Every structure is written in C-alpha cells, then in structure tokens.
Amino acid sequence: MKLGPLNHVGVATPSIPESIAFYRDVMGATEIHEPFDMPAQGVKVCFVDTPAQDGGQGTQIELIEPLGEDSPIHGFLKANPKGGQHHMCYEVPDIHVAKAEFEAMGKKVLGEPRIGAHGTLIFFVHPKDMGGVLTEIMETPKDG
C-alpha cells in the first residue's frame, strides 16, 4: 500500500445549511459547492474547498447529512447529535488493487466498490481495523 493524497475529510452534520454557515462565517471558507443528493449512498453532500498549499492540490471538507431512512450515518448522528468528524478519504491509482491489498492485510472492507461523490469508485474500511478511523479509499479521477 502507498499512502495517497488526502482527498477529503468527511464531517457528518444534522444540517448542511448550518454547517455551511459555520464554515463560511467562522472558518472563512470562500469556496463552498452546491449541496447534492446521493440517494444510493443515503447522504446529501456538500464540499467545502480548503486552500491549496505551495501550488499543490488542496483538500476538501465533505459535509454529509442523512438522506432517507436507511442512511448509514443515522447511527453516527444518534451517538453524536451535533455531528462530527466521520471519515477520512485517501486517493489510490487503482481501486481494485487497493481493495485486494487491504483484504490481504485482514482489514474489513465494507461492500464492493461503488461510485462515490467525485464520480469514481470508492470503498470503506471498517474503523475497528483502522485505528478507530472509518477510512474511505477513492480512485483518483482520471482527469486528475
């Protein structure tokens, strides 16, 4: 496994509008994207850009709000009603190679790769095998 770029930090919230106001008014975010629904993943999503350093690629805050009864983040918000840091997402060049590597290390991969919020294949690795951090692995978009 080779550590790839941190694509985003997932932050669960009971209210994307309230979190947008927080990142805009408290944190001074200037690049806040339009929220969009991902019914297949049971979440509403809103990306907040963080500034790039030294001409590199910045990372993003991924605000996620439950969408539908079966949202996978209802449990998290029940335990953390105000929301909180939910997952970390790293990029890999090849999602299938990465999945095989995690499985070979005995890490619990949650389900099969599916399309994520950036339109490329993703999967999650269970927090119990990742030092308590729900970890999302995402294939780098081909257009860079």
Ligand SMILES: CC[C@H](C(=O)O)C(=O)SCCNC(=O)CCNC(=O)[C@H](O)C(C)(C)COP(=O)(O)OP(=O)(O)OC[C@H]1O[C@@H](n2cnc3c(N)ncnc32)[C@H](O)[C@@H]1OP(=O)(O)O
């Ligand atoms: C895909 C669109 C978008 C993208 O970027 O492309 C997203 O990122 S969407 C993000 C939302 N989707 C997911 O999170 C899918 C993967 N997650 C899951 O399958 C579940 O959340 C799971 C299995 C990690 C936890 O499910 P659940 O909360 O129902 O299980 P438990 O309550 O029984 O928790 C088990 C155990 O794990 C601990 N836990 C739960 N969530 C987290 C978390 N986010 N970070 C760290 N630890 C977590 C929980 O405290 C329990 O621990 P225990 O010691 O056993 O009490």
Ligand SMILES: [Co+2]
């Ligand atoms: Co994510």
